[in-house]
Amino acid sequence: MTLTLRYAAWAAAIFLVATTALADDAIIGYVKTAQGDARVVASGVSTQAEPGTPVKTSHILRTGPQGSMGITLTDSTLLSIGPDTELVIDDYLFKPAQDDLKIGASLTKGSLNYVSGVIAKLKPTAVTVRTPTGNIGVRGTHFVAKVVPE
Amino acid sequence: MSKPSFQALSTLCLRRLVPALLLAVTGCAKNYVVLLPDDDGTLGRVVVTTPSDTIELSQKSQGAFIGGTRRDTFTLTDDELQKDFGAALAASPQKPSGYLLYFDAGQASLTEASLAEIPKIKADLAQRPGADISVIGHSDTLGEPQANYQLGLTRATQVADLIGSVERLSLASHGEKNLLVQTPDNVDEPRNRRVEVIVR
Numbered sequence: 001m002t003l004t005l006r007y008a009a010w011a012a013a014i015f016l017v018a019t020t021a022l023a024d025d026a027i028i029g030y031v032k033t034a035q036g037d038a039r040v041v042a043s044g045v046s047t048q049a050e051p052g053t054p055v056k057t058s059h060i061l062r063t064g065p066q067g068s069m070g071i072t073l074t075d076s077t078l079l080s081i082g083p084d085t086e087l088v089i090d091d092y093l094f095k096p097a098q099d100d101l102k103i104g105a106s107l108t109k110g111s112l113n114y115v116s117g118v119i120a121k122l123k124p125t126a127v128t129v130r131t132p133t134g135n136i137g138v139r140g141t142h143f144v145a146k147v148v149p150e
Numbered sequence: 151m152s153k154p155s156f157q158a159l160s161t162l163c164l165r166r167l168v169p170a171l172l173l174a175v176t177g178c179a180k181n182y183v184v185l186l187p188d189d190d191g192t193l194g195r196v197v198v199t200t201p202s203d204t205i206e207l208s209q210k211s212q213g214a215f216i217g218g219t220r221r222d223t224f225t226l227t228d229d230e231l232q233k234d235f236g237a238a239l240a241a242s243p244q245k246p247s248g249y250l251l252y253f254d255a256g257q258a259s260l261t262e263a264s265l266a267e268i269p270k271i272k273a274d275l276a277q278r279p280g281a282d283i284s285v286i287g288h289s290d291t292l293g294e295p296q297a298n299y300q301l302g303l304t305r306a307t308q309v310a311d312l313i314g315s316v317e318r319l320s321l322a323s324h325g326e327k328n329l330l331v332q333t334p335d336n337v338d339e340p341r342n343r344r345v346e347v348i349v350r
Contacts, residue, residue: 030280030282030318030350032243032278032279032280033241033242033243033279035237035241050280051279051280052280052282052317052318053280054318068238068240068241070241070242071243072246072282072350074282074350076245076246076348078242078243078245080239080241080242080243081238081241082234082235082236082238082241085238097327097328111234111235111237111238112238113235113239115188115242115245116194131181131216131217132181133181133200133216133217133218134181134199134200134203134216134217135199135200136183136196136197136198136199137196137197137198137199138194139194139195139197140194140195141186141187141188141192141194142185142186142194143183143184143185143194143196143207144183144184144234144235144239145181145182145183145184145216146180146181146182146183146234146235147216148180148181
């Protein structure tokens, strides 16, 4: 009995780990535009962004002094960044049937243009963009944000 | 009462508080956010939250500094918008487009009108660099949910085959769980027998 329970707990733990790993590996969007020095950094490995480059959570989207980049997420959110910018999408959930909806992004420096997609439409409180000095809560449509590094 | 300009607020801040090292201490924030109208003119809302404040933006081109001590909002001019965001705005991807294709009852065969949409979808795909596409099948409530899930998948596969080879394709079925027109169970409803195609 105890053994079975313990086994079940382990199985559940392994399942959890497995599904979490799977979720982190999911493609959440694609690069659609890239100009100049525009890179996607995945686990320390930096690749030049081009239309069609996949984007996952925790990838760093980074541009140089002449760079810019635009991505479209799978919920049709549009994000584009100007030069000298660093943006990471930390959290992304798009499962309308389960009401699992969330976008959490961090703009550490540079300029961001945001146009909301389905997630903001279905759950207006689900989208947050963090900056070093405060958070931007998005209640729909379109905004721009600028972060000047210290 | 008109709002102060972004220019006025940011230079005021700098003039008063030189040397620049003091900026952080005295709370002159340089980070800011501005609400813009959508393509169709609709305006959303943005809420800025810092450890000490909450500021809401609800007007066209209305901006607020993020952090710092300035709580008043400002209006960003088009010139200022272009200066700070011209590159980011120019890099914005094309808006995705959606298509709805309809089917004969209980079948995976497209109606004639929907079949005529396929070339449009292909042309749309071809003009988008790095395009990706979602194809989602749906059914009406006639029959069993499990069979309808399968039917949705068959319909989606059928549409994907007609569109042809696409590198970035996601295929799904919502069966009878995501009705376009709400009906009771076991109702024949042509508008629910559909495949949704989103081209990004």
